[in-house]
Amino acid sequence: MKYSHACSLLALACSTSVCAESYVIGVERLDFAPHYSIDKQGQYQGFAREVFDLFAATTGVELSYKIMPVDQLLPALLDGAVDFKYPDSDTWSKEQKVGATLSYSRGIVDYVDGVLVAPQRQGQPIDQLKRLALVNGWTPWGYQERIDAKQIQLSYSDDLRQMIRLALKKDTDGAYFNVVVATHYLDNIRARPGALVFDANLPHSRGSFHLSTLKHAQFLQRFDRFLIEQQSQIAALKDKYQVEANLDSQYMGMEQWKVDSLKRRQQKDASGG
Known part of the structure; x- marks a missing residue:
């Protein structure tokens, strides 16, 4: 009852x-x-x-x-x-x-996953990418054939911080991650804006x-x-x-202050100033 x-x-x-x-x-x-x-x-x-x-x-x-x-x-x-x-x-x-x-x-x-490299490496052909840093659990879409052929060696890290450190020390040729998240980390947490940049010429995935x-x-x-x-x-x-910052432009993966500067320069050029 x-x-x-x-x-x-x-x-x-x-x-x-x-x-x-x-x-x-x-x-x-x-x-x-x-x-x-x-x-x-x-x-x-x-x-x-x-x-x-x-x-x-x-x-x-x-x-x-x-x-x-x-x-x-x-x-x-x-x-x-x-x-x-x-x-x-x-x-x-x-x-x-x-x-x-x-x-x-x-x-x-929306997001983009891709490879971030040192600025001097940006635009190099994929043949020059021999060592790739990854966080455990991540799948580098677009690179598996080269990995299977032993043309790319993978270096795994426990987290983003460790992975970025490998790339900054040049222990690897690049780091594969979410572009916005990696750029945010470099800009705001590691305080190394522009130390690594997204290379849109290399394979990357959208979702x-x-x-x-x-x-x-x-x-x-x-x-x-x-x-x-x-x-x-x-x-x-x-x-x-800024979760979709510049995902559909040439500025993807670039720190925001630089994007703003380039846009101001383009506007000035367009106006004939």
């Missing part, structure tokens, strides 16, 4: 909107600024957090974030320990996803970060509508965090 009475009270409370929908997003314990990172208090922060918080604020859904090691995140999604995984893509970890029917949101933010789920496909339909309806606010967040 007591159990039945408790259930009735809970149902009544939820029917009067006291109980909100509540979901858990599994996120990476990774310093991947400006996209996302974990602050000193252990809180998830960055562009992704603001997008999800905006969705929660506009829909009344309650979202919480479960911060996990990268290699534990997909198993947690498949086991039901979390409701969603971010970031994700239908092209990632295909072997681990065999037999699982996952649903994916629209692309939330988008998505939110994925095993059980909540209808939720993703609502989230997709939110992405469309709140385009202007999300664009403002992208501009605030």
Whole structure:
């Protein structure tokens, strides 16, 4: 009787909107600024957090974030320990996803992964790339044939800091990573702007970060509508965090002050000044 009475009270409370929908997003314990990172208090922060918080604020859904090691995140999604995984893509970890029917949101933010090199190496042919630095778990798309042929030797690091250090010390010829994240690290954390630059002449890949789920496909339909309806606010967040900075221009991977300087010079030349 007591159990039945408790259930009735809970149902009544939820029917009067006291109980909100509540979901858990599994996120990476990774310093991947400006996209996302974990602050000193252990809180998830960055562009992704603001997008999800905006969705929660506009829909009344309650979202919480479960911060996990990268290699534990997909198993947690498949086991039901979390409701969603971010970031994700239908092209990632295909072997681990065999037999699982996952649903994916629209692309939330675009990215480019590629090789950053010392400025004096920029524009050199791929034959000159003999040693490539990587973070553990990353796949250097476009380079596998040369790796298999022993034409490129890989040097793995535990994190971005170690990988960048290898490239700066010239222990490798370049570093393969997310271009925006690596540039942000060099500009704002390592304080070595321009020490490594993206080489668009070398193979690189483009994609988008998505939110994925095993059980909540209808939720993703609502989230997709939110992405469309709140385009202007999300664009403002992208501009605030510079997560898509110059992805479709010749300035990709260049520190922002230099981009601004070059644009001012071009405007001056165009006006005949």
